Amino acid sequence: MNIVKRLLPIIAKNLGLQPDALTDKFTDGIQSIKMNCYPPCAQATNVVGLSPHSDAGFMTLVLQVNQVQVHGRQIRRNGTWVFVMPLDGAFVVNLGDTLRIFTNGKYKSIEHRGIVDTAKERMSVAAFHGPNMHAKIGPLEEIVVNEVQAYKRVDHENFRRLFFSAKLIGKSFIEQMKLKSIS
Ligand SMILES: O=C(O)CCC(=O)C(=O)O
Numbered sequence: 001m002n003i004v005k006r007l008l009p010i011i012a013k014n015l016g017l018q019p020d021a022l023t024d025k026f027t028d029g030i031q032s033i034k035m036n037c038y039p040p041c042a043q044a045t046n047v048v049g050l051s052p053h054s055d056a057g058f059m060t061l062v063l064q065v066n067q068v069q070v071h072g073r074q075i076r077r078n079g080t081w082v083f084v085m086p087l088d089g090a091f092v093v094n095l096g097d098t099l100r101i102f103t104n105g106k107y108k109s110i111e112h113r114g115i116v117d118t119a120k121e122r123m124s125v126a127a128f129h130g131p132n133m134h135a136k137i138g139p140l141e142e143i144v145v146n147e148v149q150a151y152k153r154v155d156h157e158n159f160r161r162l163f164f165s166a167k168l169i170g171k172s173f174i175e176q177m178k179l180k181s182i183s
């Protein structure tokens with residue numbers, strides 16, 4: 001959580017906001033950890049490792065824990081799946097849907113998926129970071145005074161309920177959060 005907290009004033013500054021614009025939301029913010037294991041599969045091209053999705057939280061730090069350089073992770077860029085190779089000792093940072101919503105779409109959450117290898121096992125640890133449960137999930141007021149609000153504003157609890165009841169299908173979850181008047 002400390003890494004994310006250090007990035008908050010930098011993101012706020014980048015958006016032209018006061019440095020503490022995001023700080024309060026991350027007092028007692030939520031952090032959860034998930035471990036992923038992708039065993040090798042001879043029929044790798046016929047199976048799914050992890051379905052395409054964007055993470056619902058604010059920011060995810062992903063660490064590949066075994067040192068094998070495998071083609072295990074892809075992001076979708078301009079409609080094409082691109083491999084993201086791990087760097088030794090470095091996190092991969094995913095921007096999540098909550099960051100996208102807070103910034104009214106200025107920061108894009110990234111669609112990604114897990115790929116299985118024919119010969120090598122891959123393991124990763126994903127640390128998901130989100131605001132506290134009192135924070136509303138919606139575009140920051142300071143941003144939407146000057147522009148059209150693109151996403152709904154909901155209670156954090158409802159937001160999480162919506163996410164966990166949705167299927168992991170690409171960007172379908174964030175689509176639900178869009179306001180209908182926005183194409
Ligand atoms: O294993 C990976 O690199 C991806 C993990 C992931 O996207 C997730 O757990 O949400």
Ligand SMILES: [Fe+2]
Pocket residue numbers: 053054055094112
């Ligand atoms: Fe993910």
